Amino acid sequence: SIKTGSGNDTVTVAAAVDSGETINLGAGNDKLVKGAAGTIAAGSIIDGGAGIASLDAALVNVGNAGVFANFETLSLTANISPALDLDLLTKSTFTTIALDTAAITTTLLNVKKSQSLTVNAAATSTTLVFKDVAGTADAYTINFNADNATSTNAGTVVINKIDRPEARPEEVIDEVLELFMDLDASDEQLDCPFIFASARDGYAIRNLNDERKE
Numbered sequence: 001s002i003k004t005g006s007g008n009d010t011v012t013v014a015a016a017v018d019s020g021e022t023i024n025l026g027a028g029n030d031k032l033v034k035g036a037a038g039t040i041a042a043g044s045i046i047d048g049g050a051g052i053a054s055l056d057a058a059l060v061n062v063g064n065a066g067v068f069a070n071f072e073t074l075s076l077t078a079n080i081s082p083a084l085d086l087d088l089l090t091k092s093t094f095t096t097i098a099l100d101t102a103a104i105t106t107t108l109l110n111v112k113k114s115q116s117l118t119v120n121a122a123a124t125s126t127t128l129v130f131k132d133v134a135g136t137a138d139a140y141t142i143n144f145n146a147d148n149a150t151s152t153n154a155g156t157v158v159i160n161k162i163d164r165p166e167a168r169p170e171e172v173i174d175e176v177l178e179l180f181m182d183l184d185a186s187d188e189q190l191d192c193p194f195i196f197a198s199a200r201d202g203y204a205i206r207n208l209n210d211e212r213k214e
């Protein structure tokens with residue numbers, strides 16, 4: 001078991017943390033990161049403690065999601081498969097989702113409008129698929145490009161499944177722009193292009209009136 005004191009500590013999980021073992025990060029803005037062989041078993045206790053604690057999303061899977069408590073930042077450092085359902089992390093209240101490594105492709109379920117997105121990795125080209133955002137069943141694929149650690153430019157938003165009878169792409173555009181505004185997007189980001197697609201039928205179009213063909 002590990003317990004840190006006050007201060008801003010970074011703890012690397014370099015080996016397996018077995019059921020019954022504990023990690024308590026104590027007070028401070030601490031980080032828990034995954035080492036090459038790091039795993040965390042269900043039944044362990046992982047506490048971010050007081051302060052703004054950051055959790056490496058690569059340590060989370062469906063089976064162990066309930067063991068993480070008191071984390072405020074979810075750090076994306078690697079591709080996650082299958083999708084990560086944020087609603088499983090019931091003991092942590094995430095206010096920030098941070099892209100901390102370049103070239104990540106992953107799916108996050110049940111992202112809340114109150115959770116901001118930050119880009120901390122230089123030269124990042126990242127695709128996130130947000131599902132069930134703002135209580136809808138739509139999937140938003142958003143590509144983020146950062147040319148430095150403080151600049152975030154939204155590249156392309158892909159709205160999928162427009163072939164379905166219940167599709168409502170115009171409403172989804174409004175919802176995506178509302179999400180961007182909640183994330184404090186710039187005017188340039190709000191002016192990002194939209195692509196309309198049907199993965200099932202194999203086409204993608206720039207305008208809803210365009211011919212729908214493979």
